[in-house]
Each structure stands twice: as C-alpha cells, then as structure tokens.
Amino acid sequence: xxxxxxxxxxxxxxxxxxxxxxxxxxxxxxxxxxxxxxxxxxxxxxxxxxxxxxxxxxxxxxxxxxxxxxxxxxxxxxxxxxxxxxxxxxxxxxxxxxxxxxxxxxxxxxxxxxxxxxxxxxxxxxxxxxxxxxxxxxxxxxxxxxxxxxxxxxxxxxxxxxxxxxxxxxxxxxxxxxxxxxxxxxxxxxxxxxxxxxxxxxxxxxxxxxxxxxxxxxxxxxxxxxxxxxxxxxxxxxxxxxxxxxxxxxxxxxxxxxxxxxxxxxxxxxxxxxxxxxxxxxxxxxxxxxxxxxxxxxxxxxxxxxxxxxxxxxxxxxxxxxxxxxxxxxxxxxxxxxxxxxxxxxxxxx
Amino acid sequence: xxxxxxxxxxxxxxxxxxxxxxxxxxxxxxxxxxxxxxxxxxxxxxxxxxxxxxxxxxxxxxxxxxxxxxxxxxxxxxxxxxxxxxxxxxxxxxxxxxxxxxxxxxxxxxxxxxxxxxxxxxxxxxxxxxxxxxxxxxxxxxxxxxxxxxxxxxxxxxxxxxxxxxxxxxxxxxxxxxxxxxxxxxxxxxxxxxxxxxxxxxxxxxxxxxxxxxxxxxxxxxxxxxxxxxxxxxxxxxxxxxxxxxxxxxxxxxxxxxxxxxxxxxxxxxxxxxxxxxxxxxxxxxxxxxxxxxxxxxxxxxxxxxxxxxxxxxxxxxxxxxxxxxxxxxxxxxxxxxxxxxxxxxxxxxxxxxxxxxxxxxxxxxxxxxxxxxxxxxxxxxxxxxxxxxxxxxxxxxxxxxxxxxxxxxxxxxxxxxxxxxxxxxxxxxxxxxxxxxxxxxxxxxxxxxxxxxxxxxxxxxxxxxxxxxxxxxxxxxxxxxxxxxxxxxxxxxxxxxxxxxxxxxxxxxxxxxxxxxxxxxxxxxxxxxxxxxxxxxxxxxxxxxxxxxxxxxxxxxxxxxxxxxxxxxxxxxxxxxxxxxxxxxxxxxxxxxxxxxxxxxxxxxxxxxxxxxxxxxxx
Numbered sequence: 001x002x003x004x005x006x007x008x009x010x011x012x013x014x015x016x017x018x019x020x021x022x023x024x025x026x027x028x029x030x031x032x033x034x035x036x037x038x039x040x041x042x043x044x045x046x047x048x049x050x051x052x053x054x055x056x057x058x059x060x061x062x063x064x065x066x067x068x069x070x071x072x073x074x075x076x077x078x079x080x081x082x083x084x085x086x087x088x089x090x091x092x093x094x095x096x097x098x099x100x101x102x103x104x105x106x107x108x109x110x111x112x113x114x115x116x117x118x119x120x121x122x123x124x125x126x127x128x129x130x131x132x133x134x135x136x137x138x139x140x141x142x143x144x145x146x147x148x149x150x151x152x153x154x155x156x157x158x159x160x161x162x163x164x165x166x167x168x169x170x171x172x173x174x175x176x177x178x179x180x181x182x183x184x185x186x187x188x189x190x191x192x193x194x195x196x197x198x199x200x201x202x203x204x205x206x207x208x209x210x211x212x213x214x215x216x217x218x219x220x221x222x223x224x225x226x227x228x229x230x231x232x233x234x235x236x237x238x239x240x241x242x243x244x245x246x247x248x249x250x251x252x253x254x255x256x257x258x259x260x261x262x263x264x265x266x267x268x269x270x271x272x273x274x275x276x277x278x279x280x281x282x283x284x285x286x287x288x289x290x291x292x293x294x295x296x297x298x299x300x301x302x303x304x305x306x307x308x309x310x311x312x313x314x315x316x317x318x319x320x321x322x323x324x325x326x327x328x329x330x331x332x333x334x335x336x337x338x339x340x341x342x343x344x345x346x347x348x349x350x
Numbered sequence: 351x352x353x354x355x356x357x358x359x360x361x362x363x364x365x366x367x368x369x370x371x372x373x374x375x376x377x378x379x380x381x382x383x384x385x386x387x388x389x390x391x392x393x394x395x396x397x398x399x400x401x402x403x404x405x406x407x408x409x410x411x412x413x414x415x416x417x418x419x420x421x422x423x424x425x426x427x428x429x430x431x432x433x434x435x436x437x438x439x440x441x442x443x444x445x446x447x448x449x450x451x452x453x454x455x456x457x458x459x460x461x462x463x464x465x466x467x468x469x470x471x472x473x474x475x476x477x478x479x480x481x482x483x484x485x486x487x488x489x490x491x492x493x494x495x496x497x498x499x500x501x502x503x504x505x506x507x508x509x510x511x512x513x514x515x516x517x518x519x520x521x522x523x524x525x526x527x528x529x530x531x532x533x534x535x536x537x538x539x540x541x542x543x544x545x546x547x548x549x550x551x552x553x554x555x556x557x558x559x560x561x562x563x564x565x566x567x568x569x570x571x572x573x574x575x576x577x578x579x580x581x582x583x584x585x586x587x588x589x590x591x592x593x594x595x596x597x598x599x600x601x602x603x604x605x606x607x608x609x610x611x612x613x614x615x616x617x618x619x620x621x622x623x624x625x626x627x628x629x630x631x632x633x634x635x636x637x638x639x640x641x642x643x644x645x646x647x648x649x650x651x652x653x654x655x656x657x658x659x660x661x662x663x664x665x666x667x668x669x670x671x672x673x674x675x676x677x678x679x680x681x682x683x684x685x686x687x688x689x690x691x692x693x694x695x696x697x698x699x700x701x702x703x704x705x706x707x708x709x710x711x712x713x714x715x716x717x718x719x720x721x722x723x724x725x726x727x728x729x730x731x732x733x734x735x736x737x738x739x740x741x742x743x744x745x746x747x748x749x750x751x752x753x754x755x756x757x758x759x760x761x762x763x764x765x766x767x768x769x770x771x772x773x774x775x776x777x778x779x780x781x782x783x784x785x786x787x788x789x790x791x792x793x794x795x796x797x798x799x800x801x802x803x804x805x806x807x808x809x810x811x812x813x814x815x816x817x818x819x820x821x822x823x824x825x826x827x828x829x830x831x832x833x834x835x836x837x838x839x840x841x842x843x844x845x846x847x848x849x850x851x852x853x854x855x856x857x858x859x860x861x862x863x864x865x866x867x868x869x870x871x872x873x874x875x876x877x878x879x880x881x882x883x884x885x886x887x888x889x890x891x892x893x894x895x896x897x898x899x900x901x902x903x904x905x906x907x908x909x910x911x912x913x914x915x916x917x918x919x920x921x922x923x924x925x926x927x928x929x930x931x932x933x934x935x936x937x938x939x940x941x942x943x944x945x946x947x948x949x950x951x952x953x954x955x956x957x958x959x960x961x962x963x964x965x966x967x968x969x970x
Contacts, residue, residue: 057796060633060788073798073810080788082632083800084625085655091580091617091625096788098578098613098626099635103789121625124618323609327577328634328787332754334611335575337601339748345569346745349559350385 016053025050027077031070037189037215037230038068038137042075044192045106045135048199049076052247059104060096064089064118067144067217068110068137076106087118090125093132094316100326101317104203105132112142115151115170122172126179129207131315133199136172136210137189139217140228147220158225172212173307174293177286182313183209184289186304188233189216194305197272200245201306204266207313214302238296240305241277246270264311274306283308353465354424354444355546358388358413361420362497365428365437366490369401372429375490376407378511379497380740383411384560385507387552391417391859393739393935398585398679404433413552417742418859421937424547427493429471435459446545448493448500465545469496469536478532488529495533502544504551505534559707559745563736564640566707567666568593569746570714571638572601575754576664578637580615580626582645585678586734587668590640620645624652624665631662632799634759634787636718638664643672643685646692646729653727654693655801657824660774660783662721662757665729666714668737671933680933681734683855684905689729690883690913696821698828700835701883702730703854707743709881710736713836715748722757724831725782733904735856735935758784765794773797773808774820781827828884835882838889841865843874848897850876851928851945852889854910857902857936864941871942873949875900883913890918893925900945902928904936 013021025046030039049059056078063069065086072081084092093105114122114136125134140153149157152172153165173184183205187195195213202209214233216222222229227236248269264272264284274283280295282288289308296303323330354360364379366372373394380392391410397403410420425446428437434449434456441447443463449455451468460466471492475485498505509527516522537543567590571579581591595614602611617623623639630637641649646667656663669685671677692699700720704713710732717728758778765771765786771794774783786795797808803817804810811817841862853861858879865875878892893899893914901911908927914920928944930936946952 055792057792058789062629078793078796080786080796081798081800082629083798083802084628085651085801088621088625088652091622092629092632094615094622095578095580095626095629095631095635095637096633097629098615099630099633099637100789103633120618121622124622128615320613321609322613323604323611324607327611327613328630330575330577330611332575332752334604335577335602336573336748338750341601342569342573342746342748346557346559349561350557 016050018053018055020050020053020056022046022050024078025056025076027075028073030074032067032074033219035218036067037139037213037217038071039074040189040192041135041137041195041213041215042071044195044199045075047192048196048203051196052200052203054104054203058102059106061106061108062089062093062096063108064110064113066110066113066142068108069113071137072108087113087116088121089113090118090121090130090134094125094128094130097130097132097316098322099328101131101322102326107132107134109134109136111136111138111140111150111152115172123175123179126176126181126208126210128316129180129182129313129319131207131317133202133209133211135199136212137215138172138212138228139215139221140226141217141221143217143220147217154227157227158223159221160219160223162225164225171293171297173210174290176210177290177293177308181210181308182207182310184308185210185306186212186214186302188214188237188304190230190234191237191304194239194243197243197245198306200247201243201266201272204245204268204270205309205313206267207310207315233302236300236302237304238301240281240283240292240303240307242275243306244273244275246273264309272306281307284311351463351465352444353446353546354442356424357548357550358411358552360411360424360547361422362409362411362425362427363423363437363440364407364409365426365430365433366405366407367430367432368397368399368403368405370490371487372405372407372490375494376409377740378491378508378515379494380409381511381560382498382503382507383409383549384555384742385511386504386549387555388413388549389415389417389554389742390560391742393419393735395934396679398677404430411549413554415554416859416863416938418861418863419935419937420863421939427497429489429493438464446547448496450489467500467541469493469533474532474536488525491526491529492533495530496537497533498530499534499537499543500541500545502548502550505530555742557745558742560740561707561743562589562738562740563704563707563710563732564589564668564738565593566710566743566746567640567714567730567732567737569597570711570717572597573711573748574636574715574718576636576638576718577612578615578626578630578635579612579639580617580623580630580637581639582617582620582623582641584620584642584645586670586738587640587642587645587666589738590666590668620648621652624649624663627663627665628652628656628661631721636664636722638666638717640666640668642668642670644675646685646689650688650692651694653699654695654697656727657693657697657699658695658801659799660725660785661799662725663727664717664721665727667729667731669731669733671931677933679734681856681935682904682931682933683731683733683857684909684931685731686905686909687907687912689731692729698884700724700726700728700831702728702836703881704730704732705736705855705858705879707736707741708746711746716836719755720834722759723755723782724827724834725757725785726827726831731855733856758782760784760786760790760795762791765791768794770807771795771797772806774804774823775806776823776826780830781823781825782830832884832886835884835886837886838881838892839879840888840892841877843869843876845874847874847876849873849900849949850878850892850896850898851900851902852878852880852892853902854880857904860936860938860941861902863938864945867938867942868945871946873945880910885914885917889914893918893920898924898926900926900928900948902936902941904930906931
C-alpha cells in the first residue's frame, strides 16, 4: 500500500470547464484496506464532480463514523468536510443545509451508520426530503471493529468468521421508497460505468437522493458464503437499465440504439437518459419500483441502477418557504427587529 | 378568631381542576393586580396531565416588591373537591378559605382557626348557563368577580382586561363581564367586603412588564439573530420555540418575497435537534435548541463534539425535576452538573444563569455572540419556574447600534492573504482560533471538522503530544472565557459580616427576601448571585472573603456547591447548603429557617433531613 501521494501530475491531464483537472477533486491518500470498495466509490465521486465541473469549495462533504465515514478525507480535498457523530450525519446535514441552501451536500455513510445507529435520522431526513446526496457504502459488516454483521447483511450470509447471519436484512432502497424518498438508486462499487452517472443524477436531483452502493469489505466480508462479496454481487446484480447523464450545458449528441429508452429533464436542465429499462419497472412510479425491488430480492437478485425518481420533487426549503438567500448570509438588518418593535411588545405585556 | 390583616402583602392560591379553563381566569386576576400598580408573582403549579388532575395557581402580591415564593397561603380559593383536604390544611392560621359550597364542606375538614367563605359557584352557573362548557368556564370568571369585591379590587381594571383579552372576539366581552359582575354582586351581598386582607392601588410597578422566561428567550433568539431553531417537544421548554415561531412569523418574513428569514425544524429526537444546531452553526448560521433534562442527557454526545471541534452551539435548558422523567411539570435546578461537564472525556461547558425574563432576553441574545466569540457550546440554564410563569420584569430593550459579534471568522480576502491556514492554531494566544465557513474561498480555508484528534492544521493525528497540546489550549481558552461571561452580582450588607449567601437563577427573589428577614433576626448577610460558569474571579474572591457561605439551590445534591468546590479546590466546611427540591420554587421562609439552623449560636434542634427537604415552612 502506498503511503505518499505522488506529486507528479501528467501535464496533459484533461481539464473541465473550470480549468480543474481530476486531481483538483482528489483528497488525501486513503488509509482504508487495499482493494476496499469504498475507495472505488471515492473515485467515482471525484470523477462525477470533475466531469460536472462543480466548484469544490461549494461542496460540503459530511459523514458519521466508521470506515465509510473516513472516506470523505480521501476525495474533494478543497471542500469543507465534517466527520461527525456515529449515525448522526443526517441531522448535521439538515442544519447545515438550512444555514446555506446554496452548497451541495454530499453525505457519506455506511450500513452500520445508516441502518443501525443512524436509522432514525436517516428515516427522517428522507421524509423531510432534505436536499442532499446520501451515499451508503454498504458492505454488510462493521469493518473498523473487525467484521461484525451489520443490519444490511442478508439472512444466511456469512462473513469471514463463518457464522451465517440469523436476522433478516434491512433493505435501504426499499425502506427509503416506503418513507417517501424522491430519488432511490443502488449500485456496486465495482461498476463505475453505472455509478458515476447515478452520482451525477443524484447531484442534480432536488431533494433527498439515496444511492445504496454495495461495496465489498475485502478484509472481513469478501469470502464465499457472503452476499456482499465481489463475486456474489457480480453474479447476482441485475441492472434496471443503463443510465446516462447529460449536463445542462452539453448538447445531446449521443445516438442511442432503439429500445426501451426514456429521457428525463431534471430541474437544473440536465437530462437523464435511461436505456434498456427492465420491462417490469417504471422508475417514475413508486409502486412499480417497490414491486420490482421485492421481486428481484425474492429471486435472489440485486436490483441496481436508478430504481425510482420523482421528477417534481420539492425539497425542504420549498416546503418551508425559507428565504432564497442563504440564511447564513443574513445580517442584523435582516434579522433584528430593533428597539422600537420591542417597545411595542413591552406595551402589550403591561 | 383573629383574621389576618394586610393591605397589599399576601399570598393567594387557587385550587382548580386541570383543563377547566381556570388558567386564563387566574391569569386575569394576577394581571388585574399588576395593573393596579402592585408587584405580583403568579406561579402555576400543574400536573403532567391535560385534563382532570388537581392544579394550583399561587399568586404572591407584594407592594414591597418581594417576587419570590414566601411560603404559606393566606387565602385559598378552592374549587376542586379532590384537593380540598390538602388545600384547607395549607391555609395560615387566621387566613381565608374560599370554596364552592354548592356541596357543603366535609365537616371533618373544618378548621376553627381559618375564616371559611362559601360561594355556591356551581349552583350559580347552573342557574345562569345552559351549556355545560359555559358552566365550567364562567365558574372561574365568577370567582374572580367575587375576589374583586372581597379584596376591594378595581372592577374597571378587570373589565378593561377582559376587553383587551377578547379584542377581535368582541361577542365574548359582555358575557365575561357579566360573569364577573355575578361574582362581585354575590360577594357584596353576602359578605363583609373587603376582607382583612385586601388590595389598594399603588404605583410600585413602574414600567415593568409581566412576561414568562420562555417567551423572553424566544424573543432573545429573534433579536440575537438566530435563523435556525431545531428542537424536540419537551415540557417545560416547548414554549421557547413556540414563542420564537410566533414572533418570527411577525418579525422575520422577508418583505420583498414573503419568504421566511428563519427555519424551524421539529426534529425526531433531541439527538437530531442538537445535531441540526451543530450543523447549522458549523455552516455559519446562528442556531439554537431548547430542551430540558432528559433532552440534555441525549444531547450530551454532540456537546462533546461541539466542545472538542469548537463549534458555536446554543442550547437553552429549561430545567425540571429529575432524574429520569422525574416530575416533568415541577421546577428544579438539577441539571447544573450534567450540563457543566456534559459529554464523555474531559469537557467543560459554558453555562449562563438568568434569573428574570429580562435576563432571559439579554442572555438569550448574548448566547449567540458568546457562542461565536468563544467557539463552544453555550448552555443557558433556566427552569420551569422562570420559563413557564409570568414574572414581573424590567422592560426589554435593545441597542440599535449593537452589532452581532461573529467572533474570529476569516473571509475570502483574509484567506487570500494567508500563507497557510490552521484551524486550531492559537494565533492570538487566547486559546481561540480562527474559523472558516464552508464555501468561502476556492482553495483556501477548507478543513475537515472532526471529533477525532487533529493537529493545529486540522489534520488527523493520534500523536499524544499533539493531542495534549490541543487539550491544554482548550484550558487556556477556558481562562479567556471567564473574562467574557456575565459577572456575578454582589450585594453588601450595611453591617459588617463574615457570612454570605450565594445563589443563582430563580433562587434570587426568595434568597434576597430571606436575607431581609435574617437581617431582622440579627444575621446580616452579604450576597452574591452567580450568573455564569466558568466562575469569574470575583466569585473566588467573594468566597475567600467570608467565613461561611450558604449556597442556596433547588436540587438535592448541592450541585453548584459541588462545582464551586471542584473548580476552586475548596474544602467542604466553608460552603453550607440551603436546598429545596420538592418541585416547588424555593421559598423565603424555607431559606431563612435552613440558614438559622446552621448558624453557630442559634441553638435550634436540627430538623430531620426529610423535613427540611420537604420544604417545611416556618410560620411567621
């Protein structure tokens, strides 16, 4: 494992419209295990942000505690980060988002952080439709404490320790759909071709965007018998279709072969191009999405790709009718009613 | 039998059934006294219940300006058969027991040393009103009318209040005035009015207002520039956010767009509420939460993060009787220790102790300045007594020239000029470092906020010496904080004395009243009201100057005394405890008694501890 980031950058690295190379979106060198799925997800985040030409300092990356929650150190080094309390990242993002609606909030969590200790906060961030991207680096186990089963481990799945997990799994996309999530996707850390456009679409979505990314733990949960191993996921992943993301600025030039395709214009003008959609799924219909998830699960398959999206989503600020100016930019003039008003209030209290 | 005689100095207590509309009638009574120019202090003593259980409303009327609980009841107005045995027992000898005699009083309850006054309230209502709800509501208004005659109150003040109260619902005005008149006439016809205890208009109110501490806090948050409120409902703090919401709807709507210059998030629990506050504050907004003991426990983990990562955080703790659910509608000052050292690891939290609504407003607004200046949680410690009761208070004022103190925050220009930014670098030597708000500068000033240890440049480290250096700096900051928090208020006795009382928050009024009694007893006392933790240097000097200091507080474990001993490394002998924790606000008589018992030379047989703690009153 390398412990120093090489300073050399190829002079011809491609730059985006802001003039940044991909290196400008990278973070510190990872201290996760070599081969960890989480590092691939970090790479996908870097690529998505670079390709979308986002200003790094206008992104806030937040996490809870665990291997997954360490990951934000390893991408977007020019962004503010917040490694908060175990399972409590959603509340921190909620407050941060209320304070400044103009930043992009990228929450990174794990299966323990989300489906166990942070279940309550996750559920309530979903139902409030907080405008954020919520990526779960889901490996079905607790890595930092050496491999205990987590709540997303499938019943019967065995980690390196060998004991099959006796409890039923919490399916985060299914749960999120039930809770009213407006963007639900699942992907695999080993499938960047699928993951990168999904991250881009999630960023463009207005509201809570969940991407549950199965991300094998090479040290504790990548063995035969585990349903979160690289091999198992490769064999059992079933994509809903392919997703292509076309940013607002770009003209759609790609030509797609005929088939079951759909173009969706997102609120910021970007276009989501869905192709080869599974015949039994309408990703714009919540019930259809729920049925498809259950059906694939019953058949032992892992449904990946865009599972559901509400094109008319209204986020928390829309619902609460908060100022369009970020609340953290307001000053005394906007906020303090002054002594005269206070005199009237006093008069009403006599 | 001798009847108590007093003009403008007495305690009247109303015994009602919860949920019968008695609160607004009793409030009408208290406000009328206030409008007659008399200092008044009403206290609502209510159960954790919406309907059916006994509830009381105790009103202290004192032209001399004593606003705390005195102890004892001179007039009991009881319309609740359920609590009557207890109610009549509480009346001082020579006092008055006014009750609904539609059903005659149980003879076993009769006392010969109390003046019994029966008014057939239920019968009068049944004769006057058809609707059952009206019968219930107007019964309360009728007894207020009767009191007006019995105490010689200004009837025009009452009718004026009714008109104010129902402005906009004008058709309710006449029926209410009619009910007042019914009671007034009945009392005039049947009793010798006024009683030995009576009121006379005065001018002792001045420009004071009548306001509850929670509303004052909500207003403090408005004026202090809070834009994000995150909370989880819990008695007795709920009305803080209710007030913030109410005033924000009036005062914080952007005139151009009609949109809100604030956000209120009702969280799923207190863990989330404080997390939201931390997130919003980290991102440069002024944010607060309001809670009570159980919520404070849940918030403890985040308070440790905010302390260690140095994130401005404002928390209003309206204390109630613990531990656990305790007595959720009764008052105490029992979160002091858990707040002062909230969270695991070595932590110290800044506490503010307001004692009037005016101070709730001032300290409420100040909390946001302090939190940003000191980059640490500010926990404002009030209690149910101050929070949920109307208190007479100086009017609220605001200096329009005042600017918010945002503390050490670097803007884009300052960052541009910097070689290397270090979030935890103590540039000024006061332990307070410079923070940056996310999104400020394209490539300078970003750092990783974390609860794990890090070096001065916010880079993760597990090096012991780096960790220690940071913890030492936090202690240096703690010293700086002492200069920023409100100073204590000292009152010197005119006679020289080596004995003092020290108190905080809602113990002030009763303590100062007890001090007057004790001066008459030949025990002059100096006094100090502590207004913040960490204790300023004046507190240490004050204690050092005295032979013995009575620390008066409303909890079992003498929590502030413990804190003083721990912080100043004092032995246990010097600080004596005066405690009350039965859920009622501490009374002046109780304080006087406990101090006398502990004074050398006052050879009084000590009470058994459980009697002291029950707040046994000394008869005057």
